[in-house]
Amino acid sequence: MPETTFLDSTELVLNMGPQHPSTHGVLRVILKLDGEKVIGTECVIGYLHRGVEKIGENRTYQQFAPYVDRMDYVAAVSNGLGYCLAVEKLLNIEAPPRAQVTRVILTELNRIASHLLWLGTHALDIGAITPVFYCFREREEVLKIFENYCGARLTTHAFRVGGLQYELYDGFEQQVKAFCDMFLPKVDEYEELLTNNRIWVARLKGVGILTGDECKEFGVTGPVLRAAGVKWDLRKAQPYSGYEQYDFDVPTGENGDTYDRYIVRMQEMRQSVRIIRQAVDRIPAGPIGKTPKVIKPATGEVYVSIEAPKGELGYFVVSDNSTQPYRMRVRPPSFVNLQALDRMVRGGLVADVVAIIGTLDIVLGEVDR
Amino acid sequence: MGKFFRTIFLVDLFQGLWVTFRNQNPKNIYTEQYPAERPKVAERYRGAPRLNINPDNGETLCIACNLCALACPENLIVVGSERNEQTRRKELTTFTYDLSRCMFCGLCEDACPVDALELTQDFELASYTREGWIWDRQMLEEGPKPTPYKC
Ligand code: SF4
Ligand code: SF4
Secondary structure (H helix, E strand, C coil), X not given: CCCCCCCCCCCEEEEECCXXXXXXXXXXXXXXXXXXXXEEEEEECCCCCCCHHHHHHCCCHHHHHHHHCCCCHHHHHHHHHHHHHHHHHHHCCCCCHHHHHHHXXXXXXXXXXXXXXXXXXXXXHHCCCHHHHHHHHHHHHHHHHHHHHHCCCCCCCCEECCEECCCCCCCHHHHHHHHHHHHHHHHHHXXXXXXXXXXXXXXXXXXXXXXXXXXXXXXXXXXXHHHCCCCCCHHHHCCCCXXXXXXCCCCCCCCCCHHHHHHHHHHHHHHHHHHHHHHHHCXXXXXXECCCCCCCCCCEEEEEEEEECCEEEEEEEEECCCCCEEEEEEECXXXXXHCCHHHHHCCCEHHHHXXXXXHHCCCHHHHHC | CHHHHHHHCCHHHHHHHHHHHHXXXXXXXXXXCCCCCCCCCCCCCCCCEEECECCCCCCECCCCCCHHHHHXXXXXXXXXXXXXXXXXXXXXXXXXXXXXXXXXXXXXHHHCCXXXXXXXXXXXXXXXXXXXXXXXXXXXXXXXXXXXXXX
């Protein structure tokens, strides 16, 4: 029997990551290839595991709040909102109206920042280098608002259980309004660069199709689900923090391919601006809420989920009537969405893997926690 | 017909190039020349910690209540105190702050009842050694002294 050499094998195993620039962090994907075709993938995660849930069980409720910012560090404000809402529900309290409106404004600004970072890096993966500079330029404006408001740009720790820590600074409304006015034409500009660009269209159309049923099967949420035509947005479905008062649309796609996901996210940024504009005009006067000195909820458990930029972000908190949670479980959108990667890339080309990882918009800090 | 025209004349590509061209204005430069120009950070910026002293008599404002150490999730503040037998009050002796573990969340600052501990606008915190990040009371009161950079 002749010896088998590598020429006889039709399968090639290729490691992508964990230091690959287009895996958006430390994701390792083991690709099984047949020529250029992907016939199977396996994700290896955990390179950024810090045990956030376990840390939560060893900290008091107030002390854990800064740690949630470090899961999805691109959308730290959303993480903080979800956590605060969960603990508030556990305590049966509600933030005062002024705090709620401020929370909505900051969370929507954060959604814009997160989508901008996604757009920049996604375009960079596909080969369009220009958008990343423009996106970061506009993202900087959002980060400046965060810095002015709470003193940090990325890991903001902006909200506290029971309301806010910081009063709005002078000129907050003007700065947010100026940002909105400046930002909408910029979205058109990105669209001008990309939407009709033939390379962009050729690389994205029909790539990584995930139908609505498949999304539901995997538990995929967020823009990926909406691009498949399922109109599901927690801000509409189970309004929290007063989202029912705002008038906005939920953009959906049709085909569930990478191009539709791009269009959906672009529309979402416009809708966010719409929400922010409505909210800025109706910031009520009044108290901003106060963190209880000691948080000691009665025995019980809650699950609270919000619509984070990347999908449904849920917190499951179990209390045993002490100052520390008995169990802290986080349902991160990126982690769940990442499962669909295998279904999306199977049968596609290697170059599409990069596009699909980009379109899933994962943040490894959140996948690994 | 319209589609054919657009394809032949690369309309989509020129549209994109026009955007890049519009953004070429040298007035729109966003780069900060950092060491030469120090960026102005926000008023509420959470940077290097400072232990405030009373400007009138030079005494520390800290009443050694230990609340900041209890509030800190990272347990990195150690407050040393001693009871003064004459005034029967607790007085601060040492204060250690391990900056290398700090995440600048601001919880210690919020907990302080007399605004003695404050996160300031200094952001130049680099050090050559790990020990250099463990700040003692004197360092906390004087603040970091970054080398000014001329260029
Ligand atoms: S800023 Fe946060 S981590 Fe740093 S000392 Fe204060 S409480 Fe601790
Ligand atoms: S909380 Fe303020 S007063 Fe109390 S020990 Fe800390 S710095 Fe001193």
